[in-house]
Amino acid sequence: MRLIKFPGLSAVGILVFFFLSVCQPSICARQVVREETGAAQTEHEPEQIVPGPRDIKEKTAIYVFVGWVWLSVFVLIFFLKLKIRETDRLYQLKFFNSKRK
Amino acid sequence: MGISTWFEERAGFSGVTKFMTQKKVPLHKHSVWYYTGSAILLFFTIQVITGFLLVFYYKPTLEKANESVAHIMTEVPLGWIIRSVHSWAASFMIALVFIHMLSIWITKSYRRPRELTWMSGVGLLLISLFFGFTGYLLPWDALSFSATKVGTDIPHAVPVVGIWVTKLLRGGEDVTGDTLTRFFGIHVCILPIFLFILLAVHVYLVQKQGMSLPLELEKKNQEVKEIPFWPNFIYREMIVWLLLVAILFTVAIFFPPSLDQPADLMAPAPEGIKPEWYFLFLFQMLKIFPSKILFLSGETVAVLLIILAGVLFFFLPLIDNKPEGNRGKVITAAAFIFIAFAVIMTIWSLL
Numbered sequence: 001m002r003l004i005k006f007p008g009l010s011a012v013g014i015l016v017f018f019f020l021s022v023c024q025p026s027i028c029a030r031q032v033v034r035e036e037t038g039a040a041q042t043e044h045e046p047e048q049i050v051p052g053p054r055d056i057k058e059k060t061a062i063y064v065f066v067g068w069v070w071l072s073v074f075v076l077i078f079f080l081k082l083k084i085r086e087t088d089r090l091y092q093l094k095f096f097n098s099k100r101k
Numbered sequence: 102m103g104i105s106t107w108f109e110e111r112a113g114f115s116g117v118t119k120f121m122t123q124k125k126v127p128l129h130k131h132s133v134w135y136y137t138g139s140a141i142l143l144f145f146t147i148q149v150i151t152g153f154l155l156v157f158y159y160k161p162t163l164e165k166a167n168e169s170v171a172h173i174m175t176e177v178p179l180g181w182i183i184r185s186v187h188s189w190a191a192s193f194m195i196a197l198v199f200i201h202m203l204s205i206w207i208t209k210s211y212r213r214p215r216e217l218t219w220m221s222g223v224g225l226l227l228i229s230l231f232f233g234f235t236g237y238l239l240p241w242d243a244l245s246f247s248a249t250k251v252g253t254d255i256p257h258a259v260p261v262v263g264i265w266v267t268k269l270l271r272g273g274e275d276v277t278g279d280t281l282t283r284f285f286g287i288h289v290c291i292l293p294i295f296l297f298i299l300l301a302v303h304v305y306l307v308q309k310q311g312m313s314l315p316l317e318l319e320k321k322n323q324e325v326k327e328i329p330f331w332p333n334f335i336y337r338e339m340i341v342w343l344l345l346v347a348i349l350f351t352v353a354i355f356f357p358p359s360l361d362q363p364a365d366l367m368a369p370a371p372e373g374i375k376p377e378w379y380f381l382f383l384f385q386m387l388k389i390f391p392s393k394i395l396f397l398s399g400e401t402v403a404v405l406l407i408i409l410a411g412v413l414f415f416f417l418p419l420i421d422n423k424p425e426g427n428r429g430k431v432i433t434a435a436a437f438i439f440i441a442f443a444v445i446m447t448i449w450s451l452l
Contacts, residue, residue: 051174051181051357066351073347080340087333096122 121331124311128326131315134204135334136341137197138307143342144194145300147349148232151187152289159239161285163278166241167363174360185357189349191233195379198229206417206436209424210313216418218310221303223415228296233377235288241281246364247374249284250276255387258400259408277366316424375450382446383407 053059090096109115126135158177160169173180202222205211211219238249253276256266272279318325328334376384386407390399413420421432 047362049171049174049360051185051359062354066354069347069350073343076343077340080336080343084333084336087336088328091329091333 118331120308122329124308124330125327126312126330126334127314127318128328129315129318131204131208131318134201134208135312136338137201137204139338140341140345141194141197141201143345144190144197144349145296147190147346148187148194149293151183151190154183155187156289159285161239161282163241163281166239166281167360170240170242170360181357182353185353186349188358189353189356191236192378193345193349195229195233198226199379202226203436203440205313207433208313208315209421209429209433210315211418212313212316212421212424213418215306215310215313218303218306219418220415221299221306224299225296225303227411228292228299230379232288232292232296233379235284235292237377238276238281238284239288240360241364242361243364243368243371244361244374246276246366247370248376249280250370251374252376252380253280255400255404258398258404260401263404275366316429320425378447381450382443385446385450388450 053062126132155173158169158173158180160166170184173184175181177183205219205222234249234252238245253267253270256270257263259266268274270280270283271277272283314325375381387400387403390403392399394402417432421429423429424432
């Protein structure tokens with residue numbers, strides 16, 4: 001039964017981290033690429049907006065976030081694999097069938 | 102009284118949970134395709150959530166559309182990631198819809214009694230493509246404007262109703278602010294209604310008929326290993342969902358879509374107009390057709406061929422009603438020919 005709690009906790013961990021990151025305004029990326037192509041283009045008119053992290057701090061925060069997501073995913077997969085093994089074993093033993101009878 | 106008992110007395114969810122535990126999923130070498138259905142649903146949910154967030158800031162007018170998308174990307178906290186996730190999830194979803202349909206085609210899972218499930222699936226594919234088409238215009242930049250101009254001009258080639266369809270899509274003779282408002286309405290209101298109805302029908306039919314076995318396994322008449330849908334199969338699906346969400350976030354963060362300058366109604370079309378990747382094979386096919394075939398224009402012939410292929414695709418389970426026969430083998434080969442054709446055409450259009 002203890003195994004059931006771990007994936008739940010990890011999932012809550014991911015959600016908490018995600019919402020903390022969402023609420024953090026510093027991750028708001030701003031990068032406007034201005035390409036002057038001719039006289040017709042005014043100074044304030046951006047030709048193309050390429051989104052991405054604004055500075056090194058934001059870039060680091062994003063790298064940490066992506067790393068954390070992948071780490072959490074691998075931890076969750078590890079526990080899910082254990083759960084699969086456990087539920088398959090219980091099904092083979094017809095554990096739930098006998099319980100219902 | 103516990104919360105679960107309180108809900109059980111009022112809603113009676115135990116019937117659903119009982120159904121889920123009793124439902125069985127066969128385990129065999131083609132089981133991997135069973136995961137695509139729920140993965141599509143996962144990306145659709147992501148689309149709905151990110152779509153809600155985007156619509157808070159998006160303004161579907163000629164003057165404000167591009168500006169509001171630029172605002173989302175530069176001023177709104179995490180707006181660029183939300184837009185990127187929305188855009189990438191659409192691509193992932195449509196890719197999975199294609200994979201899902203092709204896997205059903207190749208394993209012949211549409212055979213009796215699942216014909217209606219296939220037909221509702223084709224309807225969902227069309228709605229997904231139309232979602233992509235209408236959503237592409239919404240940033241209102243030079244490229245999306247020109248691509249929509251080309252895209253909405255295609256029905257024009259259809260005899261009798263073509264002109265009317267083009268006008269209906271554009272809200273007039275040309276792509277204007279009216280088209281933008283119309284596309285926005287279709288994208289956020291009309292298509293979701295149709296999609297939810299069709300999705301409900303599709304999911305109901307899938308549950309009613311159960312998971313289909315591939316034809317080759319059914320013919321062997323061997324006993325196939327099965328597992329309960331809940332919790333055994335759901336746990337397996339969760340692994341796929343986690344991986345897909347992590348891939349989506351990684352791709353969305355490192356490869357966010359850019360935004361071009363606002364569309365100019367009077368400006369000439371920019372070079373290299375291309376639709377979204379999932380329309381590229383059709384786009385290339387239209388390009389390579391000769392301008393005149395007998396007494397019809399090449400474009401008309403190409404569009405009529407595409408419509409005919411669509412109709413045949415819709416009625417595939419009825420055409421392939423004896424899947425173990427020679428016709429069935431030809432239809433399976435047609436699936437592989439279609440894949441090769443789509444891949445070659447897409448690569449060609451990218452060159």
